[in-house]
Amino acid sequence: MSDDAAVDDSPSPSPADVAAVVSARRFTQSEVDQIVxxxxxxxxxxxxxxxxxxxxxxxxxxxxxxxxxxxxAQARFEARRDALALHHAVPIDLRDEFMTSTDETTLAMQAERLARLAAQQRATGNVAPREGSVRVSGASNDREERHFVNDLFGNDNF
Incomplete structure (x- = not known):
């Protein structure tokens, strides 16, 4: 052996000796916590x-x-939805409310349906069947209605 190495010739304690020393000593919880x-x-x-x-x-x-x-992902979805709406000429108000699908196939179907609906609405325009017509009071239909109401309520006056 070399001179630099120190040899410990003391015998190591037996497990029984260690157990005797440890069992004699009692630890508090704070001491155990500190040791751990x-x-x-x-x-x-x-x-x-x-x-x-x-x-x-x-x-x-x-x-x-x-x-x-x-x-x-949300921005890409909105961009794709906007592109489909633009391609099919879907109005913005319809796009926001009715193009709500999360998959591209259904979104394309919604855009096509909304495009057909918008085209139909543009073709027929706003329809008000009696717009511009003048209603004449005292017409035969009006007279019949008055007569019916008076009979209903028991009035004899026209």
Whole structure:
């Protein structure tokens, strides 16, 4: 053996000796907590706190990336919906209320249906059948209605 190496010639204590010493000593809960904390501190790597902070930062970044991916997916969906509406000439008010599907096939079907509806509405225009006509009071139909109402309520006056 080399001179630098120190040899410990003292006999190691037997398990019975260690048990006798430990059983004679009673620990309080705070002493046990302190011993456990000290051993945990010694067993942690020296850069444990830095690694923990880095892990928290990574978790936060992953959460932010997830939020940004959701926002991007929503923006892409709205862009696709707007493109379909523009292609089919769907009015904006109809697009916002009726093009609500989340899959592209159904969205295209909705756009086609709304385009047909809008085209039909443009072709017929706003229809008011009696617009511009003058209603003449005292017509035969009016007289019949008055007579019916007077009979109903028992009035003899016209």
């Amino acid at each position: 904390q000290e051993r945990l501190r010694r067993s942690r790597p020296s850069d444990y706190e830095e690694v923990a902070r880095t892990a928290e930062a990574v978790d936060e970044m992953e959460r932010l990336i997830g939020e940004k991916e959701q926002a991007l």
